[in-house]
Amino acid sequence: MREKILISGNEAIAEGAIRAGCDFYAGYPITPQNELTAYMAENMPRANRVFVQAESELAAISMVMGAAASGRRAMTSSSGPGISLKQEGISYLAGARLPCLIVNIMRGGPGLGNIAPAQSDYFQATKGGGHGDYHCIVLAPSSVQEAYNLVFLGFDLADKYRTPAIILGDGMLGQMMEPITITSSASGKKQVKKPWALTGCKGKAPNIVKSFYMQEGDLEKFNKVLQKQYAQITQKEQRFEGMHLEDSEIILVAYGSTARIARSAVQSLRKKGKKAGLLRPISLWPFPVGIFEDLLKKKKKKLRFFVTEMSYGQMVEDVRLAVNGRARIDFYGRAGGGIPTEEEILERI
Amino acid sequence: MEKIFTRPESLRDVDTHYCAGCGHGIVHRLICELIDELGIREKTIAVCPVGCAVVAYDYWNFDCCEAAHGRALAVATGIKRTQPNRFVFTYQGDGDLAAIGTAETIHAANRGENLSVAFINNAIYGMTGGQMAPTSLLKQKTTTTPLGRNPALEGYPLKICELLAVLPAVRSLERVALDSVGGVIKTKKALKEAFINQLENKGFSLVEILSPCPVCWKKTPQGAWQWVGSEMTKTFPLGKFK
Ligand SMILES: Cc1ncc(C[n+]2csc(CCOP(=O)(O)OP(=O)(O)O)c2C)c(N)n1
Ligand code: SF4
Numbered sequence: 001m002r003e004k005i006l007i008s009g010n011e012a013i014a015e016g017a018i019r020a021g022c023d024f025y026a027g028y029p030i031t032p033q034n035e036l037t038a039y040m041a042e043n044m045p046r047a048n049r050v051f052v053q054a055e056s057e058l059a060a061i062s063m064v065m066g067a068a069a070s071g072r073r074a075m076t077s078s079s080g081p082g083i084s085l086k087q088e089g090i091s092y093l094a095g096a097r098l099p100c101l102i103v104n105i106m107r108g109g110p111g112l113g114n115i116a117p118a119q120s121d122y123f124q125a126t127k128g129g130g131h132g133d134y135h136c137i138v139l140a141p142s143s144v145q146e147a148y149n150l151v152f153l154g155f156d157l158a159d160k161y162r163t164p165a166i167i168l169g170d171g172m173l174g175q176m177m178e179p180i181t182i183t184s185s186a187s188g189k190k191q192v193k194k195p196w197a198l199t200g201c202k203g204k205a206p207n208i209v210k211s212f213y214m215q216e217g218d219l220e221k222f223n224k225v226l227q228k229q230y231a232q233i234t235q236k237e238q239r240f241e242g243m244h245l246e247d248s249e250i251i252l253v254a255y256g257s258t259a260r261i262a263r264s265a266v267q268s269l270r271k272k273g274k275k276a277g278l279l280r281p282i283s284l285w286p287f288p289v290g291i292f293e294d295l296l297k298k299k300k301k302k303l304r305f306f307v308t309e310m311s312y313g314q315m316v317e318d319v320r321l322a323v324n325g326r327a328r329i330d331f332y333g334r335a336g337g338g339i340p341t342e343e344e345i346l347e348r349i
Numbered sequence: 350m351e352k353i354f355t356r357p358e359s360l361r362d363v364d365t366h367y368c369a370g371c372g373h374g375i376v377h378r379l380i381c382e383l384i385d386e387l388g389i390r391e392k393t394i395a396v397c398p399v400g401c402a403v404v405a406y407d408y409w410n411f412d413c414c415e416a417a418h419g420r421a422l423a424v425a426t427g428i429k430r431t432q433p434n435r436f437v438f439t440y441q442g443d444g445d446l447a448a449i450g451t452a453e454t455i456h457a458a459n460r461g462e463n464l465s466v467a468f469i470n471n472a473i474y475g476m477t478g479g480q481m482a483p484t485s486l487l488k489q490k491t492t493t494t495p496l497g498r499n500p501a502l503e504g505y506p507l508k509i510c511e512l513l514a515v516l517p518a519v520r521s522l523e524r525v526a527l528d529s530v531g532g533v534i535k536t537k538k539a540l541k542e543a544f545i546n547q548l549e550n551k552g553f554s555l556v557e558i559l560s561p562c563p564v565c566w567k568k569t570p571q572g573a574w575q576w577v578g579s580e581m582t583k584t585f586p587l588g589k590f591k
Binding site (some may be wrong): 063065 | 456
């Protein structure tokens with residue numbers, strides 16, 4: 001079944017989650033993602049699923065932990081300040097190897113900041129965020145359709161690798177309305193078995209879900225298991241979209257909403273005969289380092305990267321690591337209310 | 350010959366790490382006896398605390414889940430809401446339930462989650478070495494109240510049963526004490542009611558168990574049991590609150 005509907009990014013994520021088989025949602029109100037929570041409140045019970053308005057984000061993520069430990073598809077959503085509170089639970093989920101989906105519709109920070117769109121939580125999302133050596137899979141949609149689609153992928157990857165996954169959007173994407181094509185149940189939910197889930201020990205040995213390893217050597221052993229998993233994810237799950245990458249001399253690197261602005265900048269440059277391209281990371285962790293490697297290997301003479309973000313320079317650090325001194329990298333970013341405009345980008349190129 | 354006393358199937362045959370005279374081991378056993386007697390071991394999911402009972406899952410022979418410090422009732426909410434036909438209980442100390450997890454406690458109770466709670470009030474933080482708990486008695490000396498708990502600075506012992514009693518969604522609340530053999534028997538009876546309430550879908554039930562921590566109280570096991578009966582019960586009156 002395929003149908004076309006006009007919907008906001010926040011609601012598209014919610015609709016995608018329900019269709020991907022999300023069994024449990026817990027959330028706490030925060031702008032600019034409130035439409036997502038409201039959509040879940042209305043539609044989860046209709047689909048015979050569980051919706052809980054939690055007393056805080058600390059509680060919401062722990063409720064998600066309980067539902068995930070039960071072997072269910074579980075999800076929460078929030079923005080900046082709320083995501084900071086969820087870091088406790090996210091670290092426990094990673095440590096207990098529990099799959100779940102966390103949505104961050106980013107707003108301005110630090111502190112209470114404001115409710116304007118921003119991309120300032122990139123470090124928090126991609127570098128761990130909470131305590132301990134862990135990563136979450138991070139997916140960054142740049143259109144409402146893609147936000148909808150990545151929910152399915154997020155749940156599937158979380159289940160496959162037994163890890164929390166994050167959809168990292170921003171206030172612009174969350175609020176914006178676009179027509180999308182709804183596809184029914186393309187999700188891999190049915191394929192995953194969860195023999196570790198807590199469902200009662202009838203006919204089997206009891207299961208324990210925990211992240212605590214006090215015996216000497218045990219935690220190190222466990223951390224190595226995690227690291228092996230992360231190496232596998234890094235190898236297999238890099239995702240990006242490229243535009244005119246083959247012949248480009250200047251490549252704009254941007255993700256999410258900012259990539260839409262960068263795309264228009266590339267189109268303008270092309271019209272003027274400039275060899276410009278766009279590299280849009282879709283997976284922020286793992287960062288798509290492979291494509292940088294390919295481009296740098298193939299490069300003939302000049303190759304320059306221009307990174308633009310709604311932050312004062314976070315993803316650019318991963319670009320620098322990927323390029324490792326082999327090409328020039330420029331950066332332009334704004335955050336706190338301002339959005340990099342096409343004109344500002346073109347001026348700086 | 351008929352065997353009339355044995356280890357419950359729900360209790361693993363391993364040594365625990367609890368100090369001599371500690372209340373935790375006794376409550377573990379009572380819970381396991383009840384789970385066996387009610388025949389619910391295979392549908393039980395426990396949520397363990399962060400506190401001295403953090404590795405209760407090593408002693409219990411049924412499914413168990415960890416929770417971050419204070420978040421047991423939020424984790425239990427996620428489990429019970431997705432598996433309403435399983436038996437889900439939390440086991441929490443006073444730091445866990447009444448300090449860092451106060452919000453989770455009040456709101457799970459206020460939502461009337463169909464859960465059972467074993468709340469171990471030992472008036473101190475055992476695991477971290479004897480700091481003041483929200484339930485520490487006035488004048489009680491701890492590592493963080495070396496001169497004794499002073500209400501002008503540290504407030505008064507927090508009475509969880511009394512606080513929760515005003516919430517309409519709470520089904521049952523009882524305070525018992527591990528101060529004697531009779532107290533142990535009453536504790537089992539109170540836990541049984543809390544468990545059966547859940548099995549009969551009656552909603553949130555909590556049993557507050559005044560429990561000895563001889564090591565952090567710097568008392569002998571016997572002295573600690575006496576102190577529960579003679580001192581703790583003055584601040585925390587026993588009985589059924591709801
Ligand atoms: C977020 C966080 N803060 C602090 C701690 C350290 N900590 C571990 S147990 C505990 C208190 C335990 O006291 P209680 O809940 O009364 O249980 P008891 O050990 O007395 O049984 C603390 C503060 C922690 N593990 N996590
Ligand atoms: S420190 Fe206290 S609560 Fe902890 S095991 Fe020892 S006696 Fe029990």
